[in-house]
Amino acid sequence: MNIAVIGASGEVGRMMLKVLQENEIAPDSIDFYSSAKSAGKQIKFYEKEYKLKELTEESLMKKYDYILMSAGGNVSKKFSPIAEKYGSNIIDNSSAFRGDKTKPLVVPEINGGILKNYTGIIANPNCSTIQMVLSLYKIHECFGISKIVVSTYQAASGAGKKGIEELELQEKGIVNPKVFSKQLFENVVPKIGDYLETGFSTEEMKMVNETHKILNDYSIDIWPTTVRVPVLYGHSESIYIETNSKFTLDKIFECLEKSENVRLADGDVTPIDIAGSDLTFVSRIRTFNNKSLLFWNVADNIRVGAATNAVRIMMKHMELNG
Numbered sequence: 424m425n426i427a428v429i430g431a432s433g434e435v436g437r438m439m440l441k442v443l444q445e446n447e448i449a450p451d452s453i454d455f456y457s458s459a460k461s462a463g464k465q466i467k468f469y470e471k472e473y474k475l476k477e478l479t480e481e482s483l484m485k486k487y488d489y490i491l492m493s494a495g496g497n498v499s500k501k502f503s504p505i506a507e508k509y510g511s512n513i514i515d516n517s518s519a520f521r522g523d524k525t526k527p528l529v530v531p532e533i534n535g536g537i538l539k540n541y542t543g544i545i546a547n548p549n550c551s552t553i554q555m556v557l558s559l560y561k562i563h564e565c566f567g568i569s570k571i572v573v574s575t576y577q578a579a580s581g582a583g584k585k586g587i588e589e590l591e592l593q594e595k596g597i598v599n600p601k602v603f604s605k606q607l608f609e610n611v612v613p614k615i616g617d618y619l620e621t622g623f624s625t626e627e628m629k630m631v632n633e634t635h636k637i638l639n640d641y642s643i644d645i646w647p648t649t650v651r652v653p654v655l656y657g658h659s660e661s662i663y664i665e666t667n668s669k670f671t672l673d674k675i676f677e678c679l680e681k682s683e684n685v686r687l688a689d690g691d692v693t694p695i696d697i698a699g700s701d702l703t704f705v706s707r708i709r710t711f712n713n714k715s716l717l718f719w720n721v722a723d724n725i726r727v728g729a730a731t732n733a734v735r736i737m738m739k740h741m742e743l744n745g
């Protein structure tokens with residue numbers, strides 16, 4: 424098996440290398456790509472040192488079994504179709520192809536089956552969406568979710584290494600915001616992405632559109648507010664849902680226990696508690712009745728929300744297609 428990792432010097436890229444090794448995936452050959460900025464730097468994979476190469480169109484004019492792509496939307500739009508033309512499977516962390524009806528948008532635990540006999544670009548969903556749908560898909564199967572109201576508390580690392588650097592500089596007193604629209608240190612910023620004419624942000628609409636596509640149910644009424652908080656790693660979400668059928672809390676617990684890679688947790692779970700985990704943590708489940716539910720949802724955004732899901736997509740594709 425031959426693999427390429429594009430954006431290997433980034434937050435998600437470096438984590439994907441870690442997750443590949445944790446899952447003991449040892450390709451016969453592997454290439455690492457970045458922009459010209461990091462090209463030439465060394466990267467370690469299974470105790471061996473590799474040199475990062477600058478990505479060019481020629482780099483992808485051969486068939487890779489899998490390309491793990493995490494270099495942003497514009498890079499993906501330009502390079503993924505070239506790789507697809509040469510017969511490669513591209514697992515793309517950007518939003519470039521998530522809305523494309525011809526490309527699967529995959530959380531393997533939920534809809535991984537659609538990868539059977541598929542070759543080409545596979546979209547990895549937005550980080551906030553992945554951890555939300557993982558906690559909701561079994562409840563949706565059992566009771567039918569009619570409405571979701573979600574507020575996110577998203578870490579600086581969701582904006583990549585530049586986001587982390589900006590928060591760390593602000594802690595040292597350098598406060599000019601560039602990556603975030605306002606100072607993030609000692610603050611909370613209720614804007615992620617750009618505002619659209621409706622007043623919703625692009626990040627909020629990702630949660631709406633991607634949830635519909637992954638759960639294959641466009642009838643769910645979804646109301647998101649996405650907020651950046653001065654946390655380095657780990658996204659939290661307050662999720663309120665309404666269901667079509669009446670539930671009991673015992674049945675909800677049963678659904679969550681059956682949800683793959685979801686952990687029902689006691690007490691108040693915080694991003695620091697779960698850093699480095701591949702699970703999504705659900706806690707503080709509350710209700711006043713038997714048709715609406717509120718809970719707290721926390722996951723490691725770089726792992727669950729990106730790298731781990733990408734590697735899980737690859738493993739599911741391998742399992743289904745030999």
Ligand SMILES: NC(=O)c1ccc[n+]([C@@H]2O[C@H](COP(=O)([O-])OP(=O)(O)OC[C@H]3O[C@@H](n4cnc5c(N)ncnc54)[C@H](OP(=O)(O)O)[C@@H]3O)[C@@H](O)[C@H]2O)c1
Pocket residue numbers: 429430431432433434435436456457458459460461462478493494495496498516517518548549550580581582583584585724725728729
């Ligand atoms: N961070 C998250 O929580 C998260 C979650 C889900 C999805 N994503 C998505 O994953 C992607 C990567 O995010 P990230 O957080 O890892 O960003 P990042 O830390 O800023 O890393 C970006 C990577 O892309 C490379 N790159 C930039 N321009 C390139 C070019 N023209 N050709 C080849 N490589 C290029 C960079 O290389 P250099 O080192 O040379 O600059 C770096 O390796 C984005 O699409 C992001 O939206 C991120």
